Amino acid sequence: MDSIKQLVVKSGLVDLKYLNTPEGEMYLQIAVASVAVGVALALYLATASKSEPKKILESPELTLSTTEAHAMLPTITDWHRMKLVEKTALSHNTNLYVFEIPRPTGHVKGIHPEPVLGLPIGQHISVSAEIDGKNIVRSYTPTTLDGEDPGRFHLLVKAYEKGNISRYLSLLTVGQEVKVKGPKGKFVYDRDLADHFLMIAGGTGITPMYQIIKASLADKEDKTQMRLIYANVNEDDIRELLYTPLARAY
Numbered sequence: 001m002d003s004i005k006q007l008v009v010k011s012g013l014v015d016l017k018y019l020n021t022p023e024g025e026m027y028l029q030i031a032v033a034s035v036a037v038g039v040a041l042a043l044y045l046a047t048a049s050k051s052e053p054k055k056i057l058e059s060p061e062l063t064l065s066t067t068e069a070h071a072m073l074p075t076i077t078d079w080h081r082m083k084l085v086e087k088t089a090l091s092h093n094t095n096l097y098v099f100e101i102p103r104p105t106g107h108v109k110g111i112h113p114e115p116v117l118g119l120p121i122g123q124h125i126s127v128s129a130e131i132d133g134k135n136i137v138r139s140y141t142p143t144t145l146d147g148e149d150p151g152r153f154h155l156l157v158k159a160y161e162k163g164n165i166s167r168y169l170s171l172l173t174v175g176q177e178v179k180v181k182g183p184k185g186k187f188v189y190d191r192d193l194a195d196h197f198l199m200i201a202g203g204t205g206i207t208p209m210y211q212i213i214k215a216s217l218a219d220k221e222d223k224t225q226m227r228l229i230y231a232n233v234n235e236d237d238i239r240e241l242l243y244t245p246l247a248r249a250y
């Protein structure tokens, strides 16, 4: 725990004095526990001190245009079938999946805005499949924001050889469908949540962080200062991710 404390202190966001308080200890313990199970975790620290406004960096990839678009998930709680339209290997065990969001009845491409998932930032979806006669459900966080890839959303999923849904996805071919439902989760990010945001993630736990970071950077009014501490088994697991346009830009 002490070496993790040092790491967090080195990030420059919080000092050791704060981490040694009961509140600081509590946040840190939650953070470490979440990394240990290899899923997403966000630890946010609202500090009393006012910080320098962050420099907003421009990125042409983060231009969103969805104001009037049909939001697929928050309005309907049933399972939706979404078609896999692209699948790209990003590493030896991780694929990027692109799914098409079904258009509502009467939708005319080019006239109506393309449908969006409509997930609040920080929330995720459920993906379900019948495997060996059982209905299996797992959570995934889209890495695209609404409108970023019009009418579609992306998932970045690590395949486990003996896993259920991740293996099922890895065996899917373009044109096949999966069942999707959402939104899920208790945490919702908004620009007024805190001045500083410290995120600690392990492995595929990066996806919720990625979504929050992108949303924050795309919002010119958002002055939140963000820091990310990210752990992986080895560099090969994230090599592609390091060279995404977002990682290059920031």
Ligand SMILES: Cc1cc2nc3c(=O)[nH]c(=O)nc-3n(C[C@H](O)[C@H](O)[C@H](O)COP(=O)(O)OP(=O)(O)OC[C@H]3O[C@@H](n4cnc5c(N)ncnc54)[C@H](O)[C@@H]3O)c2cc1C
Pocket (backbone or CB within 6 Å): 039, 040, 124, 138, 139, 140, 141, 142, 155, 156, 157, 158, 159, 160, 161, 162, 163, 164, 165, 166, 167, 204, 205, 207, 208
């Ligand atoms: C909020 C949230 C968001 C998430 N977002 C993402 C995301 O964006 N991308 C992502 O990749 N993951 C994400 N995850 C993780 C995801 O939900 C799944 O946990 C992950 O894909 C593994 O699911 P699975 O069904 O393939 O494996 P599981 O069936 O759950 O198996 C998990 C592990 O146990 C092993 N195992 C399973 N059955 C056995 C057995 N009988 N004997 C021995 N070992 C076994 C498997 O090999 C595997 O290593 C997220 C999780 C949460 C909670």
